[in-house]
Amino acid sequence: DSGVTQTPKHLITATGQRVTLRCSPRSGDLSVYWYQQSLDQGLQFLIHYYNGEERAKGNILERFSAQQFPDLHSELNLSSLELGDSALYFCASSSTTGGSGNTIYFGEGSWLTVV
């Protein structure tokens, strides 16, 4: 158990809909990262938050948004869903940002299927 909790574990929804994925980082970790893993794109970095502040954006679509709340949990919102958004979405956390130290632990992922 990595200590990173993601909900829901599985989600099936229709095209055009909106979903919210939730992540609770490891106790004490201030950094939260979101990743998308699909068969054709591999693991893609989406966005990074540190202590409530957005720090970096990767290949995140405009239809997607995220935030980190004062209690440090984070949510990834996916809207106007398309078939191609079907993927495994990971949240990861670490205790700091920057530098070469500190392990990054991943949650078990949220499987999203868009039909």
Next chain:
Amino acid sequence: AQKITQTQPGMFVQEKEAVTLDCTYDTSDPSYGLFWYKQPSSGEMIFLIYQGSYDQQNATEGRYSLNFQKARKSANLVISASQLGDSAMYFCAMRATQGGSEKLVFGKGTKLTVNP
């Protein structure tokens, strides 16, 4: 730009034998970290081992060791005494800095199959 290359799409090993999974990286940052993760068919991403760029010794964690050759920019994972449960995808990743923040850049992975 930072990049991770894993040249072995698939590897096979006999149970109880050792196996090396290759990883090369490219970065211009003097400070970086290298990670290996295991992803079984169930999907979770399990942290295995970490090596910092300034670490003098190669990292070890149980049956996992990281063969870090800085000059060659390689960070190979060695699994000793393979077990059937080691069958999984293995990803090499590098902590990359980006405007004061950081992210993990992943390789495409190596699928390891352990045969009985």
